[in-house]
Amino acid sequence: MKNKLVSIMLIVLLSIALVGGIALVVVMKFTGNDKAHAQPNIDQIVKASSDIPEITTNLASGDFIRIAFTIQTDSKDAKEELDKRNFQVKNIIITQLSEMKADDLKGKNGKEKLEELLKSQINQVMQDGKIVKVYITSSILQ
Numbered sequence: 001m002k003n004k005l006v007s008i009m010l011i012v013l014l015s016i017a018l019v020g021g022i023a024l025v026v027v028m029k030f031t032g033n034d035k036a037h038a039q040p041n042i043d044q045i046v047k048a049s050s051d052i053p054e055i056t057t058n059l060a061s062g063d064f065i066r067i068a069f070t071i072q073t074d075s076k077d078a079k080e081e082l083d084k085r086n087f088q089v090k091n092i093i094i095t096q097l098s099e100m101k102a103d104d105l106k107g108k109n110g111k112e113k114l115e116e117l118l119k120s121q122i123n124q125v126m127q128d129g130k131i132v133k134v135y136i137t138s139s140i141l142q
Contacts, residue, residue: 078129
């Protein structure tokens, strides 16, 4: 009787360990692939990015800024759409900058806020993809 009880407990414990091991392998396999696809390599980033050449415009404070951007999209199709919408993107940039003061653009926080603002504004006009990140590649504030 005692041997039978020990055998049953051993079988139950081994079954639980086996099911847990299989579940762990399945979870690791599926989450591991998502992380690999979530972070594109630099070649993929470059292929899905578009440069906005230097723009010079007045700020609300009377100063002027000369600024250039690189905009990263989520796909090659989105990049093609962004290239076609270049005039709209420039309009968004100039409009946003015309509402800002020189103090708004000073320092890291000001530039990051501008990048996020442009990202959300440009995403509103995009149809075939979305903007992942806006990078300021050149900036002169006078």
